[in-house]
Amino acid sequence: MTPVTKPISPFEGQKPGTSGLRKKTRVFMQPGYVEAFVQSIFNAIGGCAGKTFVIGGDGRYFNAEAIQTILRMAAASGAARAIVGQGGLLSTPAASNLIRVRGADGGLILSASHNPGGIDEDFGLKYNISNGGPAPEGVTAAIFDQTKTLREYYTLDTDDLDLSAIGETTLGGMTVEIVDPVTDxxxxxxxxxxxxxxxxxxxxxxxxxxxxxxxxxxxxxxxxxxxxxxxxxxxxxxxxxxxxxxxxxxxxxxxxxxxxxxxxxxxxxxxxxxxxxxxxxxxxxxxxxxxxxxxxxxxxxxxxxxxxxxxxxxxxxxxxxxxxxxxxxxxxxxxxxxxxxxxxxxxxxxxxxxxxxxxxxxxxxxxxxxxxxxxxxxxxxxxxxxxxxxxxxxxxxxxxxxxxxxxGRDYYSRHDYEAVDSAVAEGIMGDLKALADGPLPDGIQKIDSFSYTDPVDGSVSHNQGMRVFFDDGARAVMRLSGTGTEGATIRVYLERYEVPDGDLTNETQDALAPIAAAVDELTGLKERSGRTAPDVMT
CATH class of the missing domain: 3.40.120.10 (Alpha-D-Glucose-1,6-Bisphosphate, subunit A, domain 3)
Known part of the structure; x- marks a missing residue:
């Protein structure tokens, strides 16, 4: 079975986020779209030759079709084995476990997590590395670089495999192992x-x-x-x-x-x-x-x-x-x-x-x-x-x-403002960041943009969200979410600590109302987003 090389043009916007690439299902269903992203993954990890991959997903619309595409491409690129959940199903933690216990080189997980599914809803695909965890920033950056220059991909011209029967079969020179998704x-x-x-x-x-x-x-x-x-x-x-x-x-x-x-x-x-x-x-x-x-x-x-x-x-x-x-x-x-x-x-x-x-x-x-x-x-x-x-x-x-x-109790809530115009959302966040360098309003101790230095490998991640620290010890965090597929979601996190012998049974939103009001006064969030209240409070 001879691998087939097919030409392809890059698709804009195939940048993996914190949870891989998420788009509307119809975007993924475009001819060549899955192929372009998967080939970019394979190129970024140094190819597939001799490697073992775990493949599965949450069963949402288009999962089954995308898995067949991935299998043909992995086989064409010389992978040795693909371990697939029966029917294409694997929960994300179960996939992580399989990667670890089977010593796989990585895994391709098809999911948009908590986002709705269907032909008019959301789809996602991410790559996990050999420790079973999501690809780190160095790998996702390499994948994105590949998506911008890709000119061809490799596949096989074969029929779909039956993923319903547990056992082994072959696809080209690759062994495909169908496993019960729950057992391990x-x-x-x-x-x-x-x-x-x-x-x-x-x-x-x-x-x-x-x-x-x-x-x-x-x-x-x-x-x-x-x-x-x-x-x-x-x-x-x-x-x-x-x-x-x-x-x-x-x-x-x-x-x-x-x-x-x-x-x-x-x-x-x-x-x-x-x-x-x-x-x-x-x-x-x-x-x-x-x-x-x-x-x-x-x-x-x-x-x-x-x-x-x-x-x-x-x-x-x-x-x-x-x-x-x-x-x-x-x-x-x-x-x-x-x-x-x-x-x-x-x-x-x-x-x-x-x-x-x-x-x-x-x-x-x-x-x-x-x-x-x-x-x-x-x-x-x-x-x-x-x-x-x-x-x-x-x-x-x-x-x-x-x-x-x-x-003690940390009164805490997240307020989501969903599908906000992206330019408006960026403006709100930019203005808050600018405040960090000037005189601070009364009642605010510090405003900063969170940066993280990994204590293991020393890598640094900047601009991970804005933090507002109040004089009374309360805290608010604002960041743009990377899990949506349209507009921007502004997440506002509110927190106030109560000591162990204090009022521990207050209603959460009542306890946090003064902080929410202070954030709105500081940023103009409701007026600028066109909302009178958050879309979701958790």
Whole structure:
């Protein structure tokens, strides 16, 4: 089977962001678009000859077609083996695990994470390196450089492969191995958590629900939660993956998972509830009558992780993205371990995890994980919470209150202004940056643009978001999101600390209202964006 060389012209705008390349599905469906980006990846990593790749995605619209294209191109470029999730499905954390346990050279993950799916919605593709984590900036920069000069790509003229049957087949000189997407991941979870304790908790009448949001985590949750842990059938909601996520928005937050929130807030709701997103790397945690913010969840997990067998040795350190609240820092300080503040993007945690400096990592955007893989992991976070609940024998609400009474509470919220005109958004951010160099308004201690120096390799990342520090210790962060596909999303993060013996049960938005007002006065955000309120508050 002879490789075919085909000419191609570069496509503008194929610059990978913090989570790979994300565009509208119809953009990816343009003739040659996937081929151009994939060939740029292969060129940037020194070719495919003799290499092994993990390939899979969240099952959204056009995933199956794109995977066939990738397989033909990898085979034409001399790859030795492709490991593919059955039906093309692999959650992002499961893909990371497969890369690691199989010693693969890298992986191509097809997902736009929490973004909606469908022919008129979003699509994404990213490259993960051999440690299982997202490609670092040096690799994504090399990929982008290739996209600007590409003139040809290599493929095979073959029919599509059947990806439904587990086993091995060949494509050209490449072995294609179809694997059950859940098996290796479930085995890893068994090594980390006390399944016997969780199973006993459930058998004793503890009630829970897990909303897979019609996305990739459904099969994983049904196997582990309903199967291995013995939860009743029906515990997993919306558990069958759909190409358009049931025409929903697979983002696990109180807005898009409102039916689950309403259920757990009702008087007869379950003791515990959780949700995950399109590709399985994000999570939302709820207890009866209480929503746990991602920042608080990271802090609680850090404080209680040694209750799980996989973390009984203790934690080396805790890392968080800069916009995430400082709640985890307070835990690290009390434990006497390292606390690291990184830019947004899971790839920045990779060096810390590989170097053994951090064990747990988290982002305010509903992502938490540990050194078991090199991606955030939604179902992992749910299982760690269940392990903690089984050991502490307290409700989610009581664990949260006990945590605040020990460490204090960081009132925290993210306000999103979505699809803002890009020029307007850039102007707002530019004006705020200019304020940092002049006389500061009353009540503001410092304004700066966050830069990060990696403590492992010394690499430096500039302009990672604007921080505003108030005289009373409160903090606001503003940054432009890299996960949308149209306009610009301005994210505003608000944080105020309350001491352990202070008012720990105030309503979050009420507690943060003065900071939100101060940010609006400082930037003119609402007037300039044409909004009277954020589109989403989490």
């Amino acid at each position: 991941y479930a085995a890893l979870m068994q090594t980390l958590f006390d399944f016997d304790a969780i199973r006993a908790l459930i058998a004793d009448g503890f009630t829970l629900r897990f909303d897979a949001m019609h996305a990739v985590t459904g099969p994983y949750a049904k196997t582990i939660i309903e199967g291995m842990l013995g939860a009743p059938e029906g515990t997993v909601l919306n558990g069958v993956p759909s190409v358009d996520f049931g025409k929903g928005h697979p983002d696990p937050n109180p807005i898009w998972a409102k039916p689950l929130v309403d259920m757990v807030m009702s008087s007869d709701g379950p003791d515990f509830a959780a949700a995950s997103d399109g590709d399985g790397d994000r999570n939302m945690i709820l207890g009866k009558g209480v929503y746990v913010t991602p920042s608080d969840s990271l802090a609680v997990l850090a404080a209680n992780a040694p209750l799980a067998p996989g973390y009984a040795r203790g934690l080396a350190g805790v890392a968080r993205s800069m916009p995430t609240s400082r709640a985890a820092d307070r835990v690290a300080d009390k434990l006497g371990i390292g606390a690291y503040e990184t830019p947004t993007g899971w790839k920045f945690f990779g060096n810390l995890l590989d170097a053994g400096k951090a064990t747990l990592c988290g982002e305010e955007s509903a992502g938490t994980g540990s050194d078991h893989v090199r991606e955030k992991d939604g179902l992992w976070a749910v299982l760690l919470w269940l392990n903690i609940l089984a050991k502490r024998k307290m409700s989610v609400k009581d664990i949260l209150l006990d945590h605040w009474q020990t460490y």
